[in-house]
Structures are given as C-alpha cells and as structure tokens.
Amino acid sequence: MTTAPVDGVTEIVDPADPRVDDYRELNSIAVRAEMEGDEFFMGEGYVPIDRMLDSGHRMRSVLLHPKRLKRFLPTMERPEMAGVPVYVAEQEVIAEIVGFNMYRCCLASAxxxxxxxxxxxxxxxxxxxxxxxxNDDQNVGAIARAARAFEIDGIVISPTCNDPYQRRTVRVSMGEILHMPVARAAPEDWPAAIETLHESGFETWAMTPADDAVDLWDLEVPDKVAIVLGAEGHGLEAATMRATTHRVRIPISPVVDSLNVGHAAAVTFAAVGRPRGVRTTA
Incomplete structure (x- = not known):
C-alpha cells in the first residue's frame, strides 16, 4: 500500500480474495442483478456513500484506492461505520476485482x-x-435527484423498469434515491397499480408530448398527484395512458421534438410544487 497503514483498514493483495466478492463484474448488469438480488446494492463516490449512511442503510463493506483513503477517514469515524470492513487495493488489483480499469475506486456495498x-x-x-x-440508469438517477429536490415523496416503478439501486443510478442521483421509498409493481398488477393510486385519492398525470394533451400550466394541482413517465422514444404504453386521469404535455418550442425524460420530470415536479393558487397563464 502506498500510504501508511491505518487502523481498521485492510489491504487486499489477491484479486480472488472472497472478502471483496461484492465488487465483482460491476459493468455486467445481468451478473450484478443475479448477484445482488434483493440483498444488497452498490454506492460509488464519497457523496453517495454518505447518503447510504444518512439514509439508514446498513453497510456491508467499503473498497478504496489508496489515494481515496485520506478523504474517507472522517467517514470512518461515523458511528454507522462501526465494525464495517474497509478495504484498500492498488489499481491493478481493483481492475481485476471489478472487471475493468476503475480510476481511483471509491465503492461501498450496503x-x-x-x-x-x-x-x-x-x-x-x-x-x-x-x-x-x-431502461436508462442515468435517467432514473436524474429523476430521483429532481424528485428529492422538489419534494416528491415516493417512486412507483413498473415491473420492467430498471433497478433503482443500480450503481450508476445511485451515483447519478448523488445518493438521493436512497432517501426515497420505492415500490415496484408486480407484473400481474401493471398497469392496474395506477388504479391502486386512484383508490388512495390520487390524480394521475400521464406525461406525453402529444398536441391534444392538457397543457401542464393549465392544470390545477390536486392534493394528491402521481406523475407518470415513460421511457424516451417509446413513451407510455397505450393501456397505461388510458388508465390515468389526465394526459399532460409540457408546452415547448415547436422546433424541438421533446425533452429528455429527466428534464421533463424536473419541469413537472417544479410545476406541481408551486404554491397553491399561483397561475402561470395571463
């Protein structure tokens, strides 16, 4: 190790060491899904790891490049880190563990x-x-970050939506996804889960660029509202559209076809969060 030994830190010299099995094949979504299951997930970077701790998720271990260790030392002093193994490994060892050349690794599993x-x-x-x-981890992460920023309370995901705790999603959200309750609808309950929201008093807004949809700025925001977003390109399924209360569009310049789903989500969240009685139309 290129830095002096630190109490509570173990150096990994053998890439096959089973103590770092949580970190293998990080770039393979299929392998990671099977490996992690409903048991654990990964965080990457100082801020997402802090969010893991702040959100009450119980840590399993940490893996760092030696040059990341100094900045991580204050995190090791947190009571939530008591008894959590912290491993360091040189660049070439980390590359063999994770399956690619990850520059100055800062990872944790929880x-x-x-x-x-x-x-x-x-x-x-x-x-x-x-x-x-x-199906894009970065979009899911961006939406989760915007949702926290605009005080959206929770997330419902369809059976075919990406894992909200995938490593890239957690990183792009800056760990904010970890502070939000997430419910995944079962295959047999989709899109019937929309009706479950209605039974709990929600209006549901299906976001679409269609010209015949209701203008976002013309809608009164109800006490309980669910904003329904589909994948870029394909958008929402017709059955899902039919199940919702309103089809809603964000008015944009006609020279632009549509917004990125993360940007559209942020605009809609901001509109929903505006003070009651405030109208944006003349």
Whole structure:
C-alpha cells in the first residue's frame, strides 16, 4: 500500500480474495442483478456513500484506492461505520476485482431495505412519480435527484423498469434515491397499480408530448398527484395512458421534438410544487 497503514483498514493483495466478492463484474448488469438480488446494492463516490449512511442503510463493506483513503477517514469515524470492513487495493488489483480499469475506486456495498407495496406507498405520500419501463440508469438517477429536490415523496416503478439501486443510478442521483421509498409493481398488477393510486385519492398525470394533451400550466394541482413517465422514444404504453386521469404535455418550442425524460420530470415536479393558487397563464 502506498500510504501508511491505518487502523481498521485492510489491504487486499489477491484479486480472488472472497472478502471483496461484492465488487465483482460491476459493468455486467445481468451478473450484478443475479448477484445482488434483493440483498444488497452498490454506492460509488464519497457523496453517495454518505447518503447510504444518512439514509439508514446498513453497510456491508467499503473498497478504496489508496489515494481515496485520506478523504474517507472522517467517514470512518461515523458511528454507522462501526465494525464495517474497509478495504484498500492498488489499481491493478481493483481492475481485476471489478472487471475493468476503475480510476481511483471509491465503492461501498450496503444491505437493501424492504420495499413497500404500491398501496402502502400511496397511503403515506401526497406526491409520487411513476416510472414505466425506463431502461436508462442515468435517467432514473436524474429523476430521483429532481424528485428529492422538489419534494416528491415516493417512486412507483413498473415491473420492467430498471433497478433503482443500480450503481450508476445511485451515483447519478448523488445518493438521493436512497432517501426515497420505492415500490415496484408486480407484473400481474401493471398497469392496474395506477388504479391502486386512484383508490388512495390520487390524480394521475400521464406525461406525453402529444398536441391534444392538457397543457401542464393549465392544470390545477390536486392534493394528491402521481406523475407518470415513460421511457424516451417509446413513451407510455397505450393501456397505461388510458388508465390515468389526465394526459399532460409540457408546452415547448415547436422546433424541438421533446425533452429528455429527466428534464421533463424536473419541469413537472417544479410545476406541481408551486404554491397553491399561483397561475402561470395571463
């Protein structure tokens, strides 16, 4: 190790060491999904790791490049880190562990918390975002970060939506996804989960660029609202659209076809969060 030994830190010299099995094949979504299951997830970077601790997720271990250790020392002093193994390894060892050349690694694994059901989430929230079949980790992360910024209370994801705790999602969200309750609808309950929201008093807004949809700025925001977003390109399924209360569009310049789903989410969240009685139309 290029730095002096530190109490509570163990150097890994053998890439096959089973103590770092949590960190293998990080770039393979299929392998990671099978490996992590509903048991644990990964965080990458100082801020996401702090969010892991802040959000109450119980840590499993930490893996660092030696040059990352000094800045991580204050985090090691947190009571939540008591008894958590902290490993350091040189660049070439880390590359063999994770499966690619990860520059100055800063990783942690933590146990997943149980997910609430859609009904449980609906009964405890006033503002929800619903994601159908989003398959881009960065978009899911960006939406989660915006949701926290604009005080959205929870997230419902369809059966085919990406894992909200995938490493890139956690990183792009700056760990904010970890502070939000997430419910995944079962395959047999989709899109019927939209009706579950209605039964709990929610209006549901299906976001679409269609010209015949209701203008976002013309809608009164109800006490309980769920914003329903689909994947870029394909958008929401027709059955999901039909299940919602309103089809809603964000008015944009005609020279632009549509917004990135993360940007569209942030605009809608901001509109929903505006003070009651404030109108944006003349």
């Amino acid at each position: 146990y997943r918390a149980p997910m609430p059901t859609v009904r449980e989430l609906a009964e405890s929230c006033r503002r929800i975002v619903v994601l159908e079949a989003l």
